[in-house]
Amino acid sequence: MDQSCAIAIDDLHFSWDSGASVLAGCSLQVKPGEFCMLLGTNGSGKSTLLRLLAGLLDIPQGKIHLQKPVGFVFQNPDHQLVMPTVGADVAFGLVDENLAYEDVRQRVDEALIMVNLLQLKRRPIYALSGGQKQRVAIAGALAQNCRVLLFDEPTALLDPDSQLELVAQVRDLVKQQGITALWVTHRLVELDYCDRAILLEQGRVATEGAPEQVKQALQNLHLT
Template sequence: MLLGPNGCGKSTLLKILAGLLSPDDGFLHVERPRSFVYQNPDHQVVMPTVEADVAFGLGKLNLTPDEIRTRVAKALDAVGMYEYLKKPVHTLSGGQKQRVATAGALAEACKVLLLDELTTFLDETDQIGVIKAMRNSINTSKGITALWVTHRLEELEFADGAVYMEDGKIVRQGDAISIRKFIEDKLASYVNQITL
């Protein structure tokens, strides 16, 4: 997981890694294929049904209809949305749409999955559902690396590792527990300065 205060460069870094923005200088290599899942699923979910939306990105690949159906089913199953295969997208909750957007990225058989604050617009139930679906999909997919941008310290519970940024730079990286403690100590220090 990638954490840091607002405006520190988390989403910009993620968009550079996704190839949506170009860096000002330096060299960057990210395994392909890579997929980006936006913070707001309404910016990504574009087709009328769940099945059609997850299959949408597969049109650029040279796959047979059977291969497309198999990939769609596997991706929806990984995020716990297979039973919604034929549902109209407009009938889904925010968390369900977020899982559909993630399934679309997984269906492309990406090596790198870039996730931009997936739980920001979701209620607590959908937050937990999306987090658990992501963790399950990463655990069941072979050879996939996910980088998740978040502000929520409680989401670190689901991370294998974490990176903390400030002012466009990586300040600290390590296991999720030590990064959480580092951030909590930093927040406590700010609170103490304000109350003095």
Template sequence: MNLSTLVRTSLPHLPPLHSTHSTRDNVTENVAIEARNVNFSVNTRQGKIFPILKDCSIRIPSGQLWMLLGPNGCGKSTLLKILAGLLTPTSGNLFVRRPKSYVFQNPDHQVVMPTVEADVAFGLGRSNLTNAEVRSRVLKALDAVGMSEYLQRPVQTLSGGQKQRVAIAGALAEACKVLLLDELTTFLDESDQIGVIKSVQNLLDISGDVTALWVTHRLEELEYADGAVYMEDGKVVMHGDAASMSKFIKAKQSSYISHINS
């Protein structure tokens, strides 16, 4: 199911993008997601302003899978919700290609219809599509996430990972071009984690123009990404290709271990 898509500010004149390398041959160098100097603050009970995001800027090419990483409380889920239109930034500019969809960390907050087919078709209820066209979209979306054989399966019989894939299929059925994925593997076992990640990879490969931004704290998931953004204390610390990001994070971990052992 797709949430209403809200773009706060459009950026019509984007400078040329120097994209990181992708294995997908048909990826173009168009920007799918951009945030410039985004700030977000909340008011405390004491009447003070508490900053959560501080001048965050990211730029993600169309057709790629990027990870948004960082320690707990660094602001990565807040930034994702701002990109989804669920929160309004205090200041800054945003561009997110539409239509877009936000997929929740807990699939039970999103997958609510009695059967897989009904849930994936839910967001198409107000469209002008015929029943045959709706069913065709549902089948294609489920096939893209490896769930076509579950069409008539009751949702309550699915595992957590299967529910996440159904939620992603719902966004795909609505022809969403940007997927904003909030820690999808947090509550999943290892096999379901891999299944969800590979489903996202597969649908990006099939579509060629769908972009995914995946919030995670699992470093091992970085190997599946084209690029990544690393955050600390409400700030974007690094933004680049997956290999460089992996080296950067491992160096930080090594430095921290050396520090506490000294």
């Protein structure tokens, strides 16, 4: 396992209690500062893999190496936004760091600037659009200085224009801040924004490489 990678997975297996196998010897690597997308049909193991990386599931067999801290952005931002206002929610993840008030405010403001939401710092969460909520969730991870961001189909609930706007913004953040991103999607148009794509099938990597290469593999498998 190459521990110089931001994400390194070696021979990862996972099955549910029912006995259904989800991951069967999955191995992959993501380099520091890389924006990588993960694709596959329903049941291929994409979301399960992300949850294993985030520590939301126990690892029964295999090895995982991750740069830390790690942030996770859910498909539905309402599942992770817990405070009444934008600024309070971004600050929420800093409560255990024993920071002075001024340090917290600075980190919150810096994170909101990165996602172009500083002007909405005092806006109630309920008054935000879906795309704005996802950007608040990302800002929360940035405020914690996360080096790896995991995205589980974060554009699934957004309109088409907002989908591509969010993908482009994450790509720019990855490049500007040196953050590593692993982004689960099933939309081929989103591949145009990533550095590399990985196709999962039957719980393991079927192919990986440049976006166009993986698009062709999908077309060959009649998955488009």
